[in-house]
Amino acid sequence: MEIVIKISQFLLSLSLLIVLHEFGHYLPARAFKTRVEKFFLFFDIKYALFRKKIGETVYGIGWLPLGGYVKISGMIDESMDKEQMAQPPQPWEFRSKKAWQRLIIMLGGVIVNFILALLIYVFASAIYGDLTVATNSIEDGYWVENPVLQELGIETGDKVVSIDGETFTNYQDMRSAMILGEKITIEKQGGVQKTIDLPEDFLGRITDQNDVSLLELRIPFMVGRVDDASPNKDGDFEKGDLIVGIDGQPTKYYDVLVPTLLNYKGQDIMADVVRDGKNIQVPLKVTDEGKMGIYPVGKVERFTDLPEGYFALTRKHYSFGESFGVGTDKFVKQISNYWGQLKKIVNPKTGAYKGVGGFKAIYDIFPSEWSWEDFWKLTAFLSIMLGVLNLLPIPALDGGHVMFLLWEMVTGRKPGDKFMEYAQVVGFFLLIALLLFANGNDIYRAITK
Template sequence: MNGLIMAAQLLLALTILVGLHEFGHFLFARIFKIRVNKFYIFFDFLFPLPNVLNFSLWKKKIGDTEYGLGWFPLGGYVDIAGMVDETKDASQLAAEPQPWEFRSKPAWQRLFVMLGGIIVNVILGMMIYSGVKYVWGDTDYAKSELNKAGIYAYPMAEQIGLKTGDKIIKINGHDFKNYSDITTAIVNENTTFTVQRDSQTLDIFVPNELINDVARKKMFISPLFEFDVYAVSKGSPAEQSGLRVGDKIVSLNGEPVKYYQLFSPKLKANVGKKVELGILRNGTPLTINPTVSADSTIGFTMNPLLNITKSEFTMGQAVVVGSTEALSIIPQQINGFARIFKGHISPRNALTGPVGLAQMFSPAWDWEKFWILTGMLSMALAFMNALPIPALDGGHVIMLLYEMIAGKAPSEKFLERTQQVGTFLLLALMVYVLLNDTIKLF
């Protein structure tokens, strides 16, 4: 059921993003009086074979345009009259150009038509992020709160010299405000943390290759926090032993467990055994004896006792903060590709297909997380479509820029060939990410 909910959220997000991306092309085509034959969400054929399995789940013709919902859930398209794309080849453009065709319009108008989808995705991403900031605001751990106890260092962090209890006081020699500044710095190049460890101040360099492990979703660091019991599962060992909401666990088998990250591994070491938990209930010390389940739990949800800073924004502030955050995704994407080429990160870990994308969504429907991920995907879609690869919008833009500079357009046969090459590359990439997703899943 959880998998279906995540898949449904991804499908809804992609339907919104693809529909509005294609609307961007459609809008500029109509502005310049170019006929649009079809406007489809998903493909009504077996992509990339435009003449195989041609049918739609729904369609309706209004004016010159057929609007429809395809059966093949991989993107979507607008069939713009007089343009070589994935739905037609140069042989279908043998007749004399008509004034309402794409190929009859000035290069600058065709350029705006091709950029329309990218423009809409960027605007959409900025609007979504702005809306999220206005409705939900921002939550984070302030530096002062984080450094009350310091960080918990997972094995990957310990390998580079960090230790549990370290207090990060600077990033690359500069002060910082929130915990999210640390998590962002981890994936950037040439990052150095200045930490306070007891009476020592140390500089810890984060190797650039560490991003490869981060991309594999290995844990690095987290805030070290005290905790109490937020909820107790019915019928669980915790309930049977008498654990209650609000209890604070302070010891396990006589050993202090002030912080949750130190408590959890101790449970794992006692699977199937009865343990002695020392708890505080309204300031009164008590002892209970639950049995640790096979999944290394006793059946309660913890409540981290670390104050979260919540920032709320006016509409104007939300637009500024949200738009800035949305636009920051573009350089992050560029940096990610650069690090693939530099060998810092394997393509297997960096590239994600539909299965990996679905797993990013919450297993329970969460509108805040849904819109954050949809906004991120909108900006990523804009970036990917801007890449100068034939069959993508960026490839068409390169051809149009060549025409504007050289004063003549490439032949339609050349455009058809580059389209075929680009489609092949995209299909190869699609097969790669699907196989990669499958390997990760199993």
């Protein structure tokens, strides 16, 4: 069932983004009286799952879910329709339109992507608000398991003072900044501060690990469900119970509980549990492997009502008017963060290219439980990603066409059709190479990790 939910979210999000991106090209093309021959969701190589001609345009759904396209008359694109381009230009063709009109047609897709992301952030802020963790509420530091961080001297219990000299009031912003950061100042237990230079290949080292966690919240062990094969299946545990002690030994956090269980292999003991704000004891059977057979909750959202002494997870609500400013701020931050990541990816020294992923990586970011809040926020992020990537000056991408159009508008010279054909072929092979590399990374990580 989890796979079905993830696939459903993945396909719905990508389909929505592809259709709206292509409409971004379609609408200005029609506005400038340019003929659009085909409008397809997914690629229809050899055959299509569905097609219907309405007016001059064939609308359809292809069988290969690697994107979508609109075929505009008189344009050198991935269709490489040389026969049409060999004919004299017609007034309804793309090549007959003024340069500024062609520029608007080519920018239409990414403009729609950015507008969509902005609108999602605005409306999501108004409807859902923000779930935030105030950094000053994190009393016992962060949970650190990644060997890369540990080698740098960052340990469980450390607090973050600043990243690149900037302080943060909420946990989510701090995590985002760490991905692109160069220096981090931490506070050790006892109050001693230490500034650590993050190595240039920090992201590459993180990707090389089986554990890609960073500074995680120290969460208590909250019971999600008891496994059918668990020795505690018929026990007294209830969903939402906080296990805060084992045999009288405090285990305030998950990162304390798990290693503590190893000391009680094969034993029947008592667990200290917080249920509905009351402290009770519940019998607990520990397996010979030092496990309980109990799964913790999988979402941070479940920790909105913790007892004192833990972090403060709060949901901030906004009026519809406030959501415009909040949503715009999120939109600008996300573009800035993604652009910063791209700059690191193209720099071989950072090793960030190792983290580039394809369709499986996108599939993996969707949760295994259906959540409209998560769906829309992830769709907004993917819309920005699609928009930024399409602006890259690679022939065959929108950015490549824009680059040649700007050259034409500045110099007054239009690139020849033969040159554009060759550029399109080069761009196509570059895109195939990037696609193979990204999805090859997915396969490599699946095999090795």
